[in-house]
Amino acid sequence: MQITPDELIILQWGGLRLNATIVFTWIVMALLAGGARLVTARLSDDEAPSRWQNLLEVLVNGMRDQIRESSQHDPGRYLPFVGTLFLFIAVSNSLAIVPGFLSPTGSLSTTTALALCVLVAVPVYSIVGSGFGGWLRTWLQPSWLMLPFNIVGEFTRTVALAIRLYGNVMSGTLLAGLLIGIIPFFFPTLMQLLGLLTGLIQAYIFAVLAMVYIAAAAGTPGDRSGKPE
Amino acid sequence: MDNIGLIGAVSIVTAGLTLAIGSLGPAFGEARAAAQALAAIAQQPDEANTITRTLFVSLAMIESTAIYCFVLSMILIFTNPIWNRVLEMATP
Numbered sequence: 042m043q044i045t046p047d048e049l050i051i052l053q054w055g056g057l058r059l060n061a062t063i064v065f066t067w068i069v070m071a072l073l074a075g076g077a078r079l080v081t082a083r084l085s086d087d088e089a090p091s092r093w094q095n096l097l098e099v100l101v102n103g104m105r106d107q108i109r110e111s112s113q114h115d116p117g118r119y120l121p122f123v124g125t126l127f128l129f130i131a132v133s134n135s136l137a138i139v140p141g142f143l144s145p146t147g148s149l150s151t152t153t154a155l156a157l158c159v160l161v162a163v164p165v166y167s168i169v170g171s172g173f174g175g176w177l178r179t180w181l182q183p184s185w186l187m188l189p190f191n192i193v194g195e196f197t198r199t200v201a202l203a204i205r206l207y208g209n210v211m212s213g214t215l216l217a218g219l220l221i222g223i224i225p226f227f228f229p230t231l232m233q234l235l236g237l238l239t240g241l242i243q244a245y246i247f248a249v250l251a252m253v254y255i256a257a258a259a260g261t262p263g264d265r266s267g268k269p270e
Numbered sequence: 271m272d273n274i275g276l277i278g279a280v281s282i283v284t285a286g287l288t289l290a291i292g293s294l295g296p297a298f299g300e301a302r303a304a305a306q307a308l309a310a311i312a313q314q315p316d317e318a319n320t321i322t323r324t325l326f327v328s329l330a331m332i333e334s335t336a337i338y339c340f341v342l343s344m345i346l347i348f349t350n351p352i353w354n355r356v357l358e359m360a361t362p
Contacts, residue, residue, distance in 0.1 A: 111323065201334050208337035215344070246330040249323070 045211070046143040047150060066145040069133045100128075104248075111249050112256035118169075119252060122162055126155060127248035134210060134240025138233055144240075147210040149203065156203035159251045160195070167258040179258045202250060209243045274356055281350050285343035292339025299332045 046061035053059065080093040090098070104124045108116035130146055137144040145151045167176040180191050213236035220229040307325040311318050345351075 107323075110320070204341060205330065205334040205337055208334075208341045211344070212337075212340055242326065243330070246327060249327055250330070253327070 045148045046145065047148045049143070061143050062145050062148040062151055065133070065143055066151065068142075069129060069136065069145060072136075073128060073132060107245075107249070108252055112252050112259075114256055114259065119166070119255060122158075122166075123248050123252050123255075126158070126251055127244050130155070130206065130244035130247055131241055134244055135237060137210075137214065137240065138237060144210050144214065146206055147214050149207045152203040152207040152210075155206070155247070156199045159202060159254060160199045162251070163195075163254050163258045166255045170259040176258070198254065202247065206243055206247055209239055213239060274360060277353055277356055281346045281353060285346040288339050288343045288346070292342075293336045296332050296336035300329055303328055303332060 046065065049061035050058050051061055051064050077097070080091075080097055083091075084094060085091065101120070101124070104127060105116040105120060108114070108119050108123055112119065133144050133146050136142050137147075146155075164176055167179060180188055182191070213232075217229050217232055217236065220232055303325065307321050310321050314321075
């Protein structure tokens with residue numbers, strides 16, 4: 042039994058191997074980018090926007106509200122990064138109900154890449170927000186005695202972020218695979234339903250945790266008051 | 271029992287024990303967190319949004335310890351590195 046889609050080679054020419062993780066990541070990317078491009082191609086600001094425009098507006102507004110609430114910052118700067126994380130993970134987790142689709146987040150390499158993005162984004166946002174000195178000072182919070190713990194914590198939380206998402210998605214697929222062998226038809230469907238719920242919650246949690254880490258390093262909350270516009 | 275059988279048996283028993291003990295603590299922890307959050311919502315229904323969001327995040331944090339144990343036991347069962355190495359040494 043294979044527990045990650047990494048081992049499934051779809052195409053191979055020469056030394057170049059294309060495994061299922063990359064292919065399904067590209068599918069999700071194409072779906073997200075193509076869908077957004079299609080919808081935003083003809084935006085309207087009249088009384089009744091199209092159904093898809095409505096969907097996107099609800100999504101973007103919801104993400105902005107969540108970012109504002111969980112970080113107390115103005116969401117404008119964080120929305121592109123955190124929103125992309127959420128949308129990518131949510132779409133790839135919920136597409137798991139499509140037969141034959143292996144969720145790319147069920148591979149440790151994908152989740153590690155996402156967690157590394159967060160690891161890089163935290164100092165970038167911190168330096169942009171409060172300058173290089175401000176970023177260095179976040180390492181000394183609350184006192185300089187905590188410096189080694191801060192350094193260790195930076196890496197362990199990245200590992201935790203990656204393993205958490207991977208473990209949750211992988212356990213869902215694995216459980217469904219095992220249950221189909223034991224109790225076919227009805228029960229695996231229920232577990233898939235539960236997997237859909239956990240997938241969305243995990244996407245939410247990944248995004249919120251990334252936002253919390255970024256906001257913690259980006260300076261004191263409230264200096265950029267999060268007023269609803 | 272020969273060595274290969276011993277390694278297999280120890281791996282499987284350890285995987286079961288890892289999952290059993292490793293899920294016990296987080297289960298207690300999550301139960302406590304959820305109970306506290308419900309009590310807090312019952313006291314302050316207006317703050318339900320904030321409490322629920324914080325609850326989800328903390329549940330995810332607590333759950334990650336159980337997930338570590340799960341990943342470890344899956345590695346022990348399906349992709350056991352020691353098992354593979356012993357098999358490689360046994361079949362020249």
